[in-house]
Amino acid sequence: MAFPVTDHTVKTARHTTCYLACGPEAGPLLILCHGWPELSLSWRHQLPTFASLGFRCVAPDMRSYGRSSTYARHQDFAQEEIVQDMLELLAALGRDRAVWIGHDSGSIVVWNLAAHHPDKTVGVANLTIPYIAQGFTLDNLVPLVDRRTYPEAEYPVGQWDYILFYQESFDRACAWFDANTRDVVKVVFRKGKPNGAGKPAPSASVLKVSGWFSGAPCPDLPRDSDIISEQDLETYTSALIRNGFFGATSWYVNYDADNAAYAARAVNDGKLSMPVLFLHAAYDYDCETITSRFAEPMRRDCSNLTEVVVKSGHWMAQEKPAEVNAALVRWLVQKLPDYWPSQPKGRN
Incomplete structure (x- = not known):
């Protein structure tokens, strides 16, 4: 059975999440959290697939993205605040627990949900960003930097130089x-390339050269149609223009203290x-795992x-949706069989 993808809004006294x-x-709940600089749209290949299997799938626009609330202070983008957004969403959905799925900085939110609120977590599945309990x-x-690729004298913080720049x-x-x-958006959303293995990622020199592309204007590259359509490009672009990058970039400012x-x-x-699934992106050299x-x-x-290793770049759920969906299905069946949707009566 095909289910439509529908828009919703949750408003509380502290935050609005769309x-x-x-x-x-009534299906078992999956909540999918996107990363930088994405939208709920990033899960467009997962929502209908898992809905057709009987799950209730929810993909929020995270804090500062899309139609969800954004704020003017860096401290408003601390992880504790963003986790609270997700707990309020869960409560508004009338549920006590969910399987949480994350990508990129959305993975960090999901890891924190599992670590701080295991009672709200049936299981977690994350793409590209592994867990670090200490933060x-x-x-x-x-x-943890691979010093064969990033000699300390030349790359003191490895591929994380861009965080220092922010x-x-x-x-x-x-x-x-x-x-x-x-x-x-066109530069960011590009598929992975196998020939990048063992080479320093561009993210390792951002502070050193005073910005992405040495601070020169962003180049006008062709859209990578293997990742996003023209309509997707316009949706991402209009949302980011409307909110600006202050909130999205403020997530990085809170990473330390x-x-x-x-x-x-x-x-x-x-x-x-709890059961945990981690999907490695074989051709993701910023988050090389x-x-x-x-x-x-x-x-x-x-x-x-x-x-599970997926032969993709960073934007795994959009570049290789069939492989990502298959890995999630196998994990749900093997590790969370009791969470699998009940079969309707009369169906074999």
Whole structure:
């Protein structure tokens, strides 16, 4: 049975979250959290697929994105605030728990939900960003850098140099993104390339060269039709122009002090016992997890972990939706069989 994708809004005293939903309202709940600089639209290949299997699928526009609320202070984009948005969404849906699925910075939100609110978490599945119980901070990321690719003398913080640029030159970073948003979207949403393995990612030199493309205007590249359609491009662009990049970039400003303190308050020292699925992107060189030590803390602190490698770049759910969906289905069947939708009577 085909289900429509519908628009909804949850308003509370502290925040407004807009979201897409698909599937039977009574179905087991999947909540899918996007990353930078995306939208609920990023899960367009997952929503109808899992709805057709009997799940209720919900994809919110995260804080500062799309039609959800955005704010004027950096501290309003701390992880604790964003996690609270998701808890309010869960309550508004009339549910106690969900399977949470995340990508990019949305993965960090999902990891924090699992660590701080395991009672709200049936299981978690994350794409591209592995778990670090001590917090997703530069202090915790830099020791995991692959020094064969990023010699310390040349790349002191490895591929995470761009985070330092955002933190040290925030206004310049936002102004560059806002100056030509459509071209930024076209540059960002591109498929992975196998020949990038072992080479330093562009993100490793952003601070060093004073910005993306050395601070020159964003180039006007052709749209990568394997990732986004012309309609998708216009939707992403218009949403980012409407809100600007202040909120989206402010997520990075909170990675150190605020989010480290939040991680320290996790339940059970941040160790996760629920079923966890992690999807590695084989051709994602900013968030490289195959040859580096980036995934080691996750393996230590997740006791029921399944790992799958997808031959894609960073935008895995959009570049390789069939592979991502298949991995999610296998994991749900194998690790959460009791959460699988009940078959209607009379159906074999």
